[in-house]
Amino acid sequence: MRLTKRSTFLIVLAAALFVPAAVLLINRQPAPLTIGFIGGLTGKAADLGVDCRRGAELAVARINEQGGINGRPVELLVKDDGHNEALARAAVAELLAAEVPVIIGHTTSAMTMATLPIINKSSTLLVSPTTSTPLLSDIDDNLIRSCTVSTTAATTMARYLRERTDARRAGVIYDLGNQAYTEQWYQSFRETFLGAGGDIIQPFSFTSGPGAQLLPLVEQMRRRDFDVLVVVANSVDAAMICQQVHKIDWHIQLALSDWSATEQLLSLGGQSVEGAVISQFFNRKSSSASYRDFKLRFEQVYQGDLGFGALHAFNAVMLVGESINGRGPDESLKEAILRRSTFPGLQGDIVINRYGDASHPTYMGVINNGDFVILEDFR
C-alpha cells in the first residue's frame, strides 16, 4: 500500500504527539505521599530534635529506595516546634492544614501533651519516636509511640542504684520545662527506689532557660548528704549540672536520665560526666545487622554520631510505611498499626499495645572515657 504524503504527514504528526505523551505517561511519577515531621529543631533540646529528623529522613530515603508506599514516593514535611507550646500548636495546625495522614513527632513529651488534643480532633495520627511520658499511656487516642515509656528507664535506674551502688539517699533534680516527662520519670524512680529499700529521696527542680542558675541548686543539694544525684534534664542542662558538681569538687555518684543520653552530653560535659550512670533507650554497640547498616549510613550522611532519637524516629517512620502498605480496604492507619502490633525495629521487635504504647528493651550504661558503655550484665 502506498502512503500518500498527507497520510505520511498525519502519521509523523501523530507520532510526534504520541511519543512524548507516552514517555510522559510512562515516566509520570505518582503523586507523593506527604508525611509530617515535627520536633524541637532549635533551642536546647534541638540536638534530640535534629537527631530525630535525621533518622526520619533516612527512613524516608530507605522507603523511597524500596519503591515508596503503595508505589507513591514519600515526602517529609518538616516543622520546628522550638520546644515551645505555642510554636508547637501552630506548627501542628499547619501540618493538619496540609492534610498529612501522619505526623512523626514530637521529640519531647511536653510538646506532645500540648498538641495531642488538637491532633485527636483530626484524622491524622501522631507517631512519636521519643514521647515517653506515662501520662499518655493506656489512652485510646491518636498517638502511637515507637519508644517505650520513661517509667521503664526510671525504674531500671532506681533498681540499678539500689542493687549495684547501694545508694540509699538520692537527690533528684529535674527540668520543669518538660514536666510531663521529668516529673513522671521522677515519680517512677521514687517509687522504685523507695520500694527497693532506699531511705530518702529529695526532689529539686529548675526551669531550663537563659536565666536559670544551676550552681546554687547544686550547692544546696550538696548539703543534703546524698549518695547519688539523679539529673532528669536535656543533654545541655544535664552537662551543665554535671559541670557544677565537678566544679565544686562534689564527688558523688551521678545518674542521668535517658533524655540527656546524646552526644551533646559528652561534648559539653567532658570530664564532669565521666563515671555517670545513664539510662539508654538503645544499645550503641548493638551487633544487629540492620542497626549497623543504619549507623553506617547515618555517619556517612551526617558526619556525626547516631543518637537514640534518630534510631526511634527511623523505627517510627518504617512502621508507618509498613502499616500503610499493609492496610486493608476501609482500614485506618491506626487500625492497621494496632492490628499488626509487632514491628521489626533496628534493635529488636517493637511491640505496640492496643493503646498505641510501645515496649522495647532499655539499657543501663555508664560514661567511660567520653563514651557511652552499656552495662550488659544489668537488665
Added chain:
Amino acid sequence: MSDSKTLRQSLLLSHILTGLLPLALIALFTLLFVIKTVRDDFFVRIDTLSQGTRGQIQLFMGQPLSVLRTIARMLPDAWQHEAVEAMLNSHLRDSTYFDSIYLLNDRGRIVSAGLPADRESQRIDLLGINLSHKQEFTAVRASGEPQWSDTFLSLSSGKTSLTLYVPAGEAVLAADINLSLLAQLITRLSRNNVVTAVIDRNGAIIIHPDPSLIGDSIMMNNIALVSSALAGDERAGEFIFQGRRYLGATSIIEPTKWVCLFAEPLDHLGRRLLIVLLIFAAGICGAAALSLVFSLYRARSLAAPIFEITDRTAIIARGDYGDVLPPGSFVELDQLAENINSMADAIRTRESQLRESELHYRELIEQTSNLVLRLEHDLSISYANHTIVRLTGFEVDEVIGRPLPDFVYPEDLHLLQDAAKHWPQEETTSASLEVRLRHQDDTIRHLLITANIHFDDNHHLIDISIIGHDITARLEMDRQRRELERQRQQSQRMEMLGLMAGGVAHDLNNILAGIINYPELLLLKLEQNDPLRPTIEAIRRSGERAAAVVADLLTVARDSAAVHETVEINDLVGAFAASPELSTIRRHHPDVDFHYTPYPEPIFCRCSPIHIEKAVMNLVINAFEAVERAGRVEIRCDRLDETDTRLPHDLAPGSYLRLEVCDTGKGIDAEHLGKIFEPFFSKKRLGRSGTGLGLTVAWSTVREHGGTIVVTSSESGSAFTVYLPDAEAPAATVVEEEDIVHLMGRGERVLVIDDEQHLREIAVHMLTTLNYQATAVDSGEAALVYLENASADLLLLDMQMAPGINGRETYVRICSRSPGQKAVVVSGYSTNEDVEATLRCGAGAFLKKPYSLRELGRAVQRVLNG
C-alpha cells in the same frame, strides 16, 4: 492529485529551503556558540565571585582573631580577676564579633568570662567549669596556634556557635563567635539570586541566607561539588539542591577548612540566555516574515498567469472553446497558451465529429427494433434502448438500475443465472441465449440474446453488452405454419380417406341396395308366419347394418352425419345397454362390471341415433378394452344448463347433455392423449379393436352434432365425457310402421335414371310393387332422349353417373325443356353440392342409397302429391 503541491506552495517551499533554512541553521549554530560562551563566562564569573567571597569571609574571620590576640597580649598586665573580667566584658560589649569570651587556665577551667549584660546571670555557672576535654584547647596548648572549633550548640545561647581558641601565655582565650554578622555578610553577597553558603567540615550548612537551613542543620556533603571541596578540591559545576538546579563554584576557607559555595540558579542563567534566544528568534522571525512576504509575492506573480491558464483550460474542459487565451507575461507561458488554443481547436473539431458519430450511433441503437442492454457485473441494467419499453412495458428510466432477472420469465431465470455463473468461470467473451421476457400485461416475449462479456485483468466480470432480437413473431409464425401444415396434412389424409371411403361407400351402397331391397320385396310376398321370413329379415337387417358402416365411413370422410331426429338419450343408451352387441362385449370381458346410470328425467337430443349409438358403442368398447383385467365401466347421463361452469369453453352457448363413459383402466399417457381421436391411431393390440376408426368416428359424430368430447385420464382410469346440445322434447307421436297399402301409387309414370343396372332393376321392381309405371334408362343423355318422345310424372334420378352427364346436369337440362319436372334425387352419399343444387332447381326429395321400399314409397308419394 490531492497529494500534489500547488505551484505557489512549491515556490514558497523552495524559497524557504533556499533562504530561511540556511538562516535558521546559522542562527542555531550562533545560539549554541553564545550559550557555550555565556556558560563558560558564567563559570569564570561565579568562580571569581566565590574566590572573592572566600576572601571576604577570611577577612571577616581575621577580625575576631586579631581582637583575641590583642586581648591575649594584654592579659599579663591585667591578671587580676576583676581586671580581666572587666577587660573581657569591655571587648565583648564593644565588639560585634563575640557572643562570649572565656579565659581558660592551663587546666582548662574557665577562670574568667566576658558575657553580654543579658547573660550575666549565667556567669556563676560558667566560671569554674572544665573544658579541658575540648580538643581545640589541647591543640592550642600544644601548638601555640589559634584553633577554630567545629560548630556546636552553644551552652549559653542554645544557638549554633563557633569557638575560636587563641593562646594567652599558659592560659587560653576561647571566644564564641557571633556568626550572625557573617550571616549578614553572606546575605548581602547573596543578592540578585546569587546564593552564598558556608558549609562546615561535616558538610552541614552553617551560614546561609535562609536561616531555616541553618536551624535544620541541612547537610550538603551529598553534593559532589561540596564533597570534593571538603576533600580539598575546589571546582565549579552544576548541582541540584532541594529540587532546584544551580551552577556554582566552591572555595575552601583556610582557617576553618569550611567550604564557601557560591551558586546561581540555572534558570537565572537560562533567563539571560532566553533574552538572547528571544533576540535571535525575533531576528529569525523577522527574516522569515520578510522571506515569506517576498516568497508570496514571487509565487503570486509567477502563479497568476498559470492560474489564468488553469482557469481557461477548465473552461475548455467544460466544453467552451470560444475564448482564446491571451498572451501572458512570460515567453514560455505565451507558448503554452498558444499550444492550448491549438489544442482547444483540435478538440472542438474532434468533439464535433465525435458528437455526430455518437448521434448516428445513438440513433442506430435507439431506433433498432432489437433490444440493446448493458449489464453491470451484478446483472443490473445500466443502459437500455427504447425497445425495452415495447418488450416489458416499463419506461427506460424505470429499468435502469434494476436487475435484468426482474424482467425475465421465471421459468427462464435459471438459463440467465447459469450463464452468468459460467461465463466468468469459462472466460466466455461471447454467447447466445434464448430467453423469454415478461411484459407488464403478462404477455411473453421471446428473445434471442447475443451477449459480449467483458472482464478485467483479474478475470473479474466488468459488464455485459447484450443485443436481444425479438423472435416472438417469428416463433408464432412458425407455430402457425406448423399447425397449418398439420391441418393440411390432416385434410389431405382425410380427403384421401374420404375419397377412398366415398368411392367404396358408393360402390357398397349400390351393392347393399340389392341386399336390403330384395329381402324387402320378398317379405312383401311372404306370409307373416312364413318360416323364411326371419331369415330374410336377418338378411335385410345385416344389409342395413352394413349400410350404417358405410355411413360411418362417409361420416369420417366428409364429416357428415346422417339425417337428424329428436331422440331421448336415456332410451338410446338404455337400448344399447340391453343390446346383443354389449352382451357380446361383456362376454369378452367377463371380469369387467358394467353399470349404466340414466338421468332421472327424459333428456332429448337432435341427432342421428344410429351414429350416436355407434359413438357410444365405440366409447364403451374402448373403455372395456382399457381395463386389462378386473375393473369397471360405467355410463352416466346428465344435463347441464348453459350457466353451468363445468361446460367446456369451446362449446357454443346453450344447455347440453352430458354422457360420461368411465373406466378403471391404467389410463392414457399424456403423450398419446392428444392423438387418440386421430384416424387409425391405436395403442391396442392389433386385431383386437378392428378398424382403428372407433374413437375417430365417435369424435367426428359428436363434433358433427355440435358437441365435443373431453377426455381426462390418470393412473386410476379414464373418463370420456360427451357433450351434446340439448333439445326440446318432441311432440308426442306414435311411430308405427306405415302400412305399404298407404304408399301405393295410382299408376303414375316414373322414369328411373341410374347407371347401375341392378339398381335400375331394383328401383323398377320396387316402383312396380308400389303400383307405379316404371321405366329405366342408364344415363342422363338416355333420359333426355327418352323424354323427347315421352313424359314422366316423376324422375327417380341418381346423382353420380359415369360416364356422361351427372344427375344434376341431367335434371337441369330436363327442366330447361319441361319446367316443373318432379323428381326424387338418390345418391350413395349423404348429401353433396350436386344434391343441394338439384334440390334448389326443383327436385322434391332426396333419398340416400340404399333406401327401403317404404322410404321410396313415402318420397315418391310426397313429391307427386306435393
